[in-house]
Amino acid sequence: MTALRASDRSASAEPAIIEKLHADYMKPGVLSLAAGVSYMKPPQDCLSEALEAVLKSESADPHRYGDVVGDQDLLEVIRWKLETVNKLRGQEIMVTAGANQAFINVLLSITDVGDEVILIKPYYFSHLVALQLCDVVPVMANSDSELKPDPMEIKASITPKTKALVLVNPGNPSGSVADRELVEELETLCHDAGIWLISDEAYEHFLYDSEAHYSPSLYPNQVINIFTMSKSYALSGWRVGYLSYPKNLSDSMLKINDTVPTHACRTSQSIAAKALEDHGNFPAVHAEELERNRDEIWRVVEKYATVKTKGAFYFFIKAPGVYDDLEATRVLAEQYNVLVVPGTAFGMPGYLRISYAGLRYEVMKTAADCLEQGLRYLSRIPPEDEDAKKRRD
Amino acid sequence: MTALRASDRSASAEPAIIEKLHADYMKPGVLSLAAGVSYMKPPQDCLSEALEAVLKSESADPHRYGDVVGDQDLLEVIRWKLETVNKLRGQEIMVTAGANQAFINVLLSITDVGDEVILIKPYYFSHLVALQLCDVVPVMANSDSELKPDPMEIKASITPKTKALVLVNPGNPSGSVADRELVEELETLCHDAGIWLISDEAYEHFLYDSEAHYSPSLYPNQVINIFTMSKSYALSGWRVGYLSYPKNLSDSMLKINDTVPTHACRTSQSIAAKALEDHGNFPAVHAEELERNRDEIWRVVEKYATVKTKGAFYFFIKAPGVYDDLEATRVLAEQYNVLVVPGTAFGMPGYLRISYAGLRYEVMKTAADCLEQGLRYLSRIPPEDEDAKKRRD
Incomplete structure (x- = not known):
């Protein structure tokens, strides 16, 4: 008798990462630097x-x-x-x-x-x-x-x-x-x-x-x-x-x-x-408007980034400190109210994807501040020891 | 060197039959009894x-x-x-x-x-x-x-x-x-x-x-x-x-x-x-409105149908006469201005699918008349002889 379960091809495929991140961490008050989309409205x-x-x-x-x-x-x-x-x-x-x-x-x-x-x-x-x-x-x-x-x-x-x-x-x-x-x-x-x-x-x-x-x-x-x-x-x-x-x-x-x-x-x-x-011009204007956001985030991530990449609306940076990228993502979301995407999702553990498009400039500045504090924290604090971890869980 | 062509799985899959039918036969003046959708508008x-x-x-x-x-x-x-x-x-x-x-x-x-x-x-x-x-x-x-x-x-x-x-x-x-x-x-x-x-x-x-x-x-x-x-x-x-x-x-x-x-x-x-x-009631009213269409088409196809089926908005009938269903479809479209779907598309050559949902009653009556004449023609006329076919092609 055939077991009635999910197929191997679907079961062994990677999970829907963004959905899971949102479910786990996108609580009220958390600002998203995870979005793969900008804050803009389409031409009315x-x-x-x-x-x-x-x-x-x-x-x-x-x-x-x-x-x-x-x-x-x-x-x-x-x-x-x-x-x-x-x-x-x-x-x-x-x-x-x-x-x-x-x-x-x-x-x-x-x-x-x-x-x-x-x-x-x-x-x-x-x-x-x-x-x-x-x-x-x-x-x-x-x-x-x-x-x-x-x-x-x-x-x-x-x-x-x-x-x-x-x-x-x-x-x-x-x-x-x-x-x-x-x-x-x-x-x-x-x-x-x-x-x-x-x-x-x-x-x-x-x-x-x-x-x-x-x-x-x-x-x-x-x-x-x-x-x-x-x-x-x-x-x-x-x-x-x-x-x-x-x-x-x-x-x-x-x-x-x-x-x-x-x-x-x-x-x-x-x-x-x-x-x-x-609106052939809309995309260029749209991208131009993101430059302020980009500068704001670059200021924060500069010391963790390999390179100031010049396209899309992402920086891909090294997760600082001794945490892995999944744990760094958790800390940033739970303790610093800012959501990023762990590099593991893209086949590069140890990195974080930071989107600079999802929030309007004024809110982005707040998110950038949260990110700055979070990254600093990650840079210098050792991970919880095993006992502390057990107490938390 | 790998040949740059379509994959076997896509090349060996059946063609998009409705698209092909429309491209081949849906000329101005042809009425469609091929549609898999009704003429109704959604609730405004x-x-x-x-x-x-x-x-x-x-x-x-x-x-x-x-x-x-x-x-x-x-x-x-x-x-x-x-x-x-x-x-x-x-x-x-x-x-x-x-x-x-x-x-x-x-x-x-x-x-x-x-x-x-x-x-x-x-x-x-x-x-x-x-x-x-x-x-x-x-x-x-x-x-x-x-x-x-x-x-x-x-x-x-x-x-x-x-x-x-x-x-x-x-x-x-x-x-x-x-x-x-x-x-x-x-x-x-x-x-x-x-x-x-x-x-x-x-x-x-x-x-x-x-x-x-x-x-x-x-x-x-x-x-x-x-x-x-x-x-x-x-x-x-x-x-x-x-x-x-x-x-x-x-x-x-x-x-x-x-x-x-x-x-x-x-x-x-x-x-x-x-x-x-x-609009919980809309679908039932929608289906009820199709009954007139159904009666009209049933009158025409009755003698070619195995059974008066009681669901969806299709009758599946035997293609009459000596033509195969693909040729019957061609004759109905080109000579009688009415489009149906050949049974070959559904794994049953020799049959035709007639939809009674795609046209409003007044137009459906005209389509039913065309279909009636077409089916009668198919029932009694032998296929073109090879010479006539060559002349046509």
């Missing part, structure tokens, strides 16, 4: 236009199934955005219910059970879980001393079973930016090895200190680019992402999207279309 | 309340990430609905981006590569594709002469590798209803065999001729119930479904949902909460 006129159109519609159409690849209006404006902003041309485009679901589509469309896919440490945790759920073997490549992809490390990770390299650029949680030269080196490396480059560009617009974003496109037949409306347009709750890929994946992508979400919420797609069409 | 006040609340919100909250399991308001009203309507108690509940995505969650949470899952023919095509994408082996069990699940056939399909039986009740595409006695027999059969029962109840409210819906709950530790807002509340474009399952799957379900859609669109969830809370 996009919401008004799209929602009022739905409310006024006599037809049932906005409420009914749409095209699996996405609604035409949105696809057109995405095509225009990809051509003008990302310099990507001639690829197929699909709208998804966010970038995570886009990544699942990519894995199912290009990998089979037992294939290997290379993640760069520190990796984005949902990528690892996705690989585990899809029975693909994750192979980890270390990044360099500046938390950037290291071509030598990646090259050394390639085996005959490798199907793809995953590049998150700008990096989550590293915040590091791979410039055009480095991305082209990775593209060429993938091309020479005959593997896919999966380019997750969720943070494409979050760049500081004159960094520029480059979307890989040297070898369009072996690159898949993933984008999202969640970060750039503060639309995470609406669940819209998109991806571009070569034509020989079209049939597979269509089957997969049809079978997983069917399509993204149609009203979310309308909002996304209006945002991309009318 | 739910839309107004939910969308106006979003528009008025000062906070960014409705636009930001929500809980992976779903928003609390919606979970509470789902719990109440499951207890009062479905008599399901004590199970875990999760909101998904539609019932298809719920099914993917279920497969990933309870099956491993190489496991077998039993589908009952005619099966719902997305279930087959989901199995293929998840590397699970589909095992087909024939239904009985009234298109209902046949316990003997199912029992004979069970092997040591079987992990679950999938029951779609009311059936898509069969339209057949398994009554409480039959469902309990299947529950017991699954229990005795030590396998899961995955109960897809997307059409729970679409019942005619005094049929009643029964949600399996005899052995709550081995049943997973899937529901959707798409059919009952005409909210397919908003992508909201939900599922109930035993507690020992909670961790797995959480990981999976976090990694696939993250969560359903939050505004869709608000609309769903208001619909379930304020």
